Amino acid sequence: MYDTLIIGAGMSGLAAGIRLAYYDQRVCIVERHTTIGGLNGFYRLRGRDYDVGLHALTNITPKGAKRGPLARLLRQLRLSWDDFDISPQVGSEIVFPGVRLLFDNDLDLFRAEIARAFPAQSDNFERLLAEVAEYDDLNETHAAISARARLGELLTEPLLVEMLFCPLMFYGSAREHDMDWGQFSIMFRSIFMEGLGRPHAGVRLILKQLVRKFRGLGGELKLRTGVERLHVENGRVAGVVLQNGETIEAKRVLSSAGWPETMRLCDDGQPVTAQRPPGRLSFCETIATLDVEPKRLGHDRTITFYNDNPSFDWSESHEPCDLRSGVICSPNNFEYDEPLDKEGSGVMRITALANFDYWRGLDEDAYRLEKSRWYDRITDAAIRFIPDYRGRVIDTDMFTPTTIVRFTGHDNGAIYGAPEKQLDGRTHLDNLFICGTDQGFVGIIGAITSGIGMANMHCLK
């Protein structure tokens, strides 16, 4: 009998596991995939290492900072700042027609950029900063008011509003068209007021540290161990039936599988999507390996958020991929002590909204063909905003919404899960709780925070 069984060895499940194992619980994490990480994974292809999911860590505060989500989660996991070996970004940008706004981990650059491009909005922007800084993220209730409505009151330049929404939605809005004010504030702080960074070794270092810690505390991790169903008796999970036929007993279950996905596992006939529809927003991502570092081609930006229209449309793509907007990430462009690749190669990743139904509907041959067709279209769309690197590509890869389903199990390949979050993590069963994407926080720091928060609230107190 375990004290807690955790479904999913992604960031949130591993973080929750560390908390519980640290306080002497018998904990088991079951992961149906052959590897850990969930949405945030890593792989090796033709001799090169790649990350999936992670472009950059958000919420990067300097070593020694006491405030903010990063400092909090390091304390909670008993990790030191150096364990994640984070290098800050070189600098990023938001590019819309006729306007380019630079930002880095020093808010003053962004302030100056806004004063330059939108001089009449400087004071309004300061008011926005003050409001965002005041928002209390440990208060459980996300302020549910519309961020679009609030920004419309604070800023009088619609283009600036769109340019602010673009990065925040790409990095964490499960909801189409708008965000709630709480989520907006959390994302704004995490990207513009704290900042972006990346470990030299990428996401594998973070996952490795989490697993090492978890196992070191006596936690058990079972890979290739999918959950078939949660057997319910008298309003409680009485047993966890695995796909291999085995049944595991645990006092409580913490699931990072997602809300509809977890409801579907319950064998008491719980309605799955009626009260909480799954998300519709999914991504394609192209990955290009270059024979040269991007900065040698004149591209030194860490992340480029682009949109080719004065207004930014954050909604399910009607096309296989939405070519109007995207995110370009170069993992080379962080302030590392040594280059990312000793031989001087570079990587360019481009993320764009994509239509899940289209990609799911293709047979194997068509899928391969469409992948290479849309790889080209996404790249062609992105190089309108950055130097053309197409002649320097020596290897490529691409993921689609169906890849996301394979690794995360999320319905529709919904990258940020369901638009309606379950902030307190409770379900209709006394001893079943959820953590991760559908609980409320997204991104790596958000997912870890979610795992810690739900473990504290439901499994430790």
Next chain:
Amino acid sequence: MTRDEIKLEVLDILSDIAPDEDLSQLKDEQSFREQMELDSMDFLDIVMELRKRHRIQIPEDDYVNLASMDSTVTYLEPLMKDIQRV
């Protein structure tokens, strides 16, 4: 444990929770929250560490007593008087 021993034990817990923190400057009468920016998650850890190390159960309503070093030691003194420091 004496008051001084309890204080050492609490300092040990705090250094565990916040390994990068310099605790030598900590003022006994001032709140942890102000000096170390501890939040509600950290206070839960102080409680959990006391439970893990000394089997002391602190009800949620009593968490307010853990605000500063002085108040914490005063609160813990009767609960820890029969515990030997190791």
